[in-house]
Each structure stands twice: as C-alpha cells, then as structure tokens.
Amino acid sequence: MTKEISTTQLKNFKEQLESRKDHRVLTRTVSQNGIFASSRDQRADINSVPVFSIDLDTGKVANQKQSGRCWMFAALNTMRHDLRARYDLADDFELSQNYTFFWDKLEKANYFYENILKTALFPTSDRKVAWLLATPQQDGGQWDMIMGLIEKYGVVPKTAMPETYNSSASSEFNATLNLKLRKDAVTLRELVQNKASEEEIAAKKEKMLAEVYRMAAYSFGEPPTTFDFEYRDKDNNYHLDQGLTPKSFFDKYLGWHTSDYVSVINGPTADKPYDHLYTVDMLGNVVGGREVRHLNVDMDTFKRLAVKQLEAGESVWFGCDVGKSSDRKKGIMDLEVYHRDQLFDVDLSMSKAERLDYSQSLMTHAMVLTGVDIVAGETKKWKVENSWGEKVGTKGFFVMSDAWMDEYCYQIVVNKKFLPEHLQAVLEEEPKVLAPWDPMGSLA
Template sequence: NQNMNCLFQGTRMSTILLHLSILTLLTTSLGAYADDDSCKKALSKSAFQEEGAISVEWVDKMKSEKPSPLQNRVNEAVQNAGIAKVAMNREVMKNHNTSYTNEVPLGCGTDQKQSGRCWIFAGNNMLRAELLTSKKTDKTFSLSHNYLHFFNMLEKSNRWLWNVEEAQLQNLTRREELKFIESDPLGDGGWYVWYQFLVAKYGMVPQQYMPDTESSISTATLNQTLKTILSDAGVKIKILTHLWNSKATGAYSTKQKELLSDIRQEAMEKIFRILETNLGTPPSSFEFTNLKTKKTETYTPHTFRDKFIKYKADDYVTVANNARRPRNQYYEFIRSTIGVPELNGKDYPIRVLNISFERMDELIRSSIDAGRPMWFATDVGKFLEATPESLSKPSTGIWHPDIYKYSEVYNMPDSQFQLDALTQTEFRLSIPNHAMVIVAYDKPDVNGLTVKYKIENSWGDKWADKGYGHMYREWAELYLAEVVVHKSMLTPDELELIKATPKEILEDDFY
C-alpha cells in the first residue's frame, strides 16, 4: 500500500475536478435564477431556514405556481399511464434492429423467478454456450442452479456464524457489530468469484439431477427460516463470550473454541436438514450422455466439472470499468469471500482488474469471436425498456440511455438526467445489482465502434426477445460494471498485473 500514493493522488485530483465542475454548474444555475424574480424569492433566506429546513411558506409558494396547460396535460398523462410510456423515445425504437456481427450458440431462456440467483444462472449459462459450441449438449441442456444455491446458502450460514464469533473479540458498538456480521449477508445474491468458489469446492451437476423447487424459485421464506436458526445460535455464542469477557482477552482458549464449535456444528446440522427439505439432497453421482460421442458415463459433481464441462475456476478473471478508480490496477475486496474450498485451503477473495471501457469492448469482441460468452454485472434497471413486471406485454429488452426522454416530460435540461459515469459514482447512484451473459456483438463497420451487444438474461423466455435483450454501447459505457474474461484473452502486461499483489479496499467502496 505504501507504493500506491501516486494512485491516491490521481483519485484525489479526479474528485477535486468533479467538485469544481459541480461548483461551476451551481454558479451558472444560480446566476440564471438571479434573473428571475420568482426564483430569487424561492432561494431567499426566508424560503429556507438557516439549518436547512423547508418552510411551510415555500411549500405554499410552490403549490401556488400552476403548470402551463401543456405541462398539465403531460402531468395527467404520466399519472394515468406511467412515466415510462409517456417518456418513451420512439426514435430509439425505430432505429433498433436485432442484427449481430457475431454470436455464440444460444440456449433456451432460463428463469430465476423470485430469487436473487442471477449470478449462478449467468455462470451456468456462460458454460452452457461453450458446451453448445462443442456439440456435447443441445440447447435444452442446463446446469443445476439449485445445486449450487444449496451450497451457497450452506456456506453463507457457516460464514455468518463465524462472523458472530469474530465480532465478540472486538470492541464494537452494537451498530458496528451488526455491520461486521452482516458484511456477509444471508441472501441469494453474489459475485462471480463466489460462483468460482462453489464450483471449485462442490463441482456441478445437470439440471435434471437437482431441478428447481418451490423454495429455490421463491426464496424469501427459506432465507427467513435459516436466519431464525442462525440467530438462535448467535445469541448462545454471545452469551458465552460475554461470560468469558472475550472482548477484554481478544482471543478464545482451546476449550472455548471447542464449545463454540459445538454450537456452530449443531446449528449447521439443522441448516443442512432445512436446506435438504426445501431444495433436495445434492446428488453424489449420476449418469450423463455426451451427445457428440453418444457415450453414457457415470460422473460425480467433480468429475463432471473436470471431464465433461472442463471448467477451471482459475482460468477466469474479472475486469471492471470503474470511472472513480485508476485504470490498469488490480484490486481486492476485503472480507468478501463466503468460505474456503477445503480445510486450510486457498481463499477466494473478490479481485478485479480495472480497465478502460475501450479495452473492455475489445475483450468482449475477442471472447465472442473465440466462442466464449461473458458473465457480466451491471445496474440493470437504468434506462431499460422491458422490466420483469412487463412480461405479459410486448417488449424489446433495449438498454439505451436515450430510451426515455425524461427531460422533455419534466421540462428540464438533458444534463439533469444524463449524468456521466464518474458523477453517478459519487453518491452510488449506479451500482451493479444484476448478472447476465453477453452472447453477441454488433459491429457492422470494421473501422467503426461496436453498436450493441446481445444479452442472455434469466427472467424467462417470455421476457423481451425470448429471454434475450439488447445493450447499446452508449448504455454500456455508463452502466456495464464488470465482465468475466478467460485469461487467454489478456495481454502479457495484463497478466502481469493480476499476478501482482492487489490493492485492498473495502467491499462496499469499490463501486
């Protein structure tokens, strides 16, 4: 970390420039308001108290200023039909097409339903496309999402109990203690590195040997049940450690560790049985037929991963496009893993190589050309024409920053709604919240820019274009947070970067 001063200075300079830009914008805006008597009054000291509270007089004044007849009609339209229909930019829709320069073989649409397992679906779908290329499976094939989710919740439960134990050794306030414990939340979501971890430790199985259940497609009740069992064990841990005065000693004795281990083991046995009841028992072996060779073999989850899928977790690396972080730097999120593959085994912290969007675009195209689709994370709801709630309505699944013209509806400048990537990160306006797979790109002019990318989602085959959407380059530059690339696609310099010691940062502070 001592060698990172130049990067800290670069980040600080970016922040200073950002603040200067904001100051300039405010100065310009206030100058414009100064020419308007009504705005002078709105911004006067009488409108807002010195401590920043809104005065009743100011509210009355704002209500008394009636909209124009045209704006009133717009307001009524929004209130009756919703902002999306009124603000829809038909020009974007008119210019849209579904042509692509190159794409990998596509499977049938998948559906995570009422669960947060998108990262598992995206990981499995990425590998499925490679299997289709090899002709070892057909497009109906799918890896079991439920199998990996079983162990996802098992590992997270164990990590949650470990966090409770660790928290009792530290001098933390209640707020700090809860934040420490919940830094590994007991929920469905996750990052690609957690997918790598689960597959490295537990292998994978075909969908038919551990299909989805009612509890895997709608996870809220199961998650609450698991949290109840864990909370009971957590309270027992806290009572014991309080009696031992562990905060003062800062360590557990051998006997104390044994007692804590007993509590954790008892709780984890209950967790396993609850998961088994809701999700099914993970298979230990199964038979599967290679469609290319017509040969049926018996596999374990690990041999299926190694011999049939031929997936090696260490072959993949996550690359990010983060405007507020220096480029060509390797980062590591602190306290971000859900466990270790084996006793005293290698940990799986979240690590990302931050690069420019231009380089990310090159990696996407070279990967698709090589028959490798790409797992990616993004802020999915921004300027999206088709949401999960619109499944029953015709939609295109377009992501484009101009798909909605909010400025024309609200009669405000475009700049109010089209913030650049750096500005959006200042208050975390945009953070990655959904994982999908890039399966194609459109670059009709070899000397021009990529126009758009085809996206495999996990919202079912009734969403958008039979489960596939279309992400335009302008949108990707703003909201495409990270992609997963095979190391064979990286340059020698990039490979050297990921071999170096990464810069550690807080998990919730990278984006």
C-alpha cells in the first residue's frame, strides 16, 4: 500500500473541491474572515439571555490580568461572596490573590524539589522525570491546592497585600523560577547519585528555598504577618480591626471548615468508574498538606449537586475547558456558537470520554457558578462569574448553556453535606492513584 500522497490523489482532491458549487464563496469568506467568524451562529446569542431563576448577588468581578491564577481567584471569590454578604462589604471587596500566590510559588518549589529527590536515580528520559522537568511549576492549580495554602497560611484582604506587576503579569517570574528549578534539579540529582548524606542534601535544599523566597519577595512583596482590617460597609459605617494575623482573620471573618468542601468530577473515561475516589500522583503544592482528591460521578448527579448549593445561596467553584465552543468577548459558552463542521462539511464529533482520552480537551480554567436558570424542573443555562474583568461578557459574567456544561465541565466543589449518603461513604475510600499526566490532573 502506497503511503505517500500521489499526484493522482491530488488531482482527485482538486476535482472534488471544484465540483462543490459553494467552494469559491466559502474560500472568500473563510480566508478573509477566519474560521470562527465564518461559522458563528447568532442563535447562541438568542439562547444566552443573561436572566436566571436563581441569581446570587456576588458583587463585581475580579481580574486576574496576565496571570494563570483563575483557580485561586475562583476560590477566593467564593469566600469573598460569603464575607461580603455577612459584613455588608463593598461590591469591589476582594481577598488578596497576591498573598496566596506568594506562598504557592514557594510551596510549589519545595514540592518540585521533593519529587526530584524521589526520582533522582531515574534517567531524565524516564516519563515521570521528563514530566516534572517539562513544567517545574506554573500558575495553575486545583481546589485542594488553594485549600492547602489557606489551611497553612490563612488569607488577608487585598488591602493588606495588593497586586504587583509580577503578580498581574507572571510570565517573567515563571520563566526565571523554572530556570532556577531546573538548574537546582541538576544539583539535587547529582547529590543523590553521588550518595551525599541526608544532612548535606537538606542543607542544599534549604539554601535553594531561601533563594526562591527572596525571588518571590522581590517580585510580589513580602507577605504580612500582622495587619489591620479597615473598611466602610455599604451604609458607610466605619470599621477597624487591628492586629490581625492571616490565620486569625480567616478564623474570625470566614470560619469555614475547609475539609467540608470536596472536589466532584465528571470524568467519563473507562479507567475511572463512577462513585469512586481518585487522586493524582505528584500533583500538589504543600508538602505534608492537603491531598488532591476527586469524587467521580455521572453528569446528572454533578449538576444536581451544583443546583443544591446554589439553592442554598452559596456559589460554586468549577473547572472547565473554557476555550471550546465559547465566545470570550460576548461571554457565551454554547455548543451552537460555532458550526465549523457545517462550514467545512466534515464530521468533528467526539464524545466527552474520547476528547479526554485523545487529548482534545481537559480542564483549563476555573470560574464560579453564581446562578442557574431552571424551567419546568430542567436546567437550561448557568450564570458564570469569570475573573477576566468587566470588559467581557455582561460586566464580566458569562452565560453557559446546560449542554455546554455536559460536554466541557469537569469539576465542581461542593459542601459534602449536599452529597447523598452513598457518596458521603465513598469519601472514606482509599483513592485510586492516577498517573501524573492523567487529564483529571490538569491545572486550571
């Protein structure tokens, strides 16, 4: 069987193209306007009117700017919604994303060093080592990772540790830190391979971490150990609470039992049976802290749990593949927004499981569900608080169709009290360990 493309085949391809009556019109349209504009369907706009039967008042949206902190923004946003409601805070009140970002960078460096030491006797061509070195650290994360940071370091208002250039535009810091981490990996692997003592290795790693701390302090500012919480509420009443620590602020003003909130996923691949618990090898940030755990459920259960939490007046952290079938400018996430299959007359259909197994989709972004439209008992669309500022969508809020959620949503976080009894029991299971490169280990 001939493998190369033959001249006969090329002649046939050209004849097939020219036999299509619309090919010249479509060539002009697509070449001048692009694929997405040429396949855009206005019916998606009609189906995405931003009106919802359940619509939580959550204030203004935040803006992560040129950083990959969506998971962090989304988690802190769910907390500020609660804080804002209880203390009548201004619509633009935020918790400091820069504060948790600082600690995340330091903890991720330590997590990387520990994994490098564990795999130091493997060749760099080993898949796990290559996976570690491909991206030593990045901005992204998971719900359990931000909870691990908060459990260890607490939180502070944005006024106590505001944004810096590097927290809002993190590419320079990431490139520099990853260079350092790979350089340090050379040193740590050589120490292990040369049978250095545990004391020598520990001392070298501590020096490396002190350097990372210094890099982060220069770039993001040093985190406060104590601060004052000063604000005016919506009635313009003045409040001042002095001498708080990040952990005392969390305990006093939020008081969440972070262990009550669990990650629920919909990963319909054959290797992940529903109603079981999963974790991911070498995924995390805080060594000795909270383990990433996912409870895998079918999509109907997934959506029912999200609705229950919204009905209780609490927003829902969720992870999805935001770039698929979505209009960023208008804030529409709908399977009908583009029809590239009709434009090119090709079959582009894949199941959710096939997209995961064949690297066509995975979780890329985290946001917050703040509303849902339920008509005659059926969910039709969802209100989404993004973290891309107010210039996209409807003042920063997006509309997600229910069908889009089915196909491109992979994770929600809910209070375990909303789980039925049989799923609460599953939480006591020993989780199955997935490979580091499993799509359920992707970072938002």
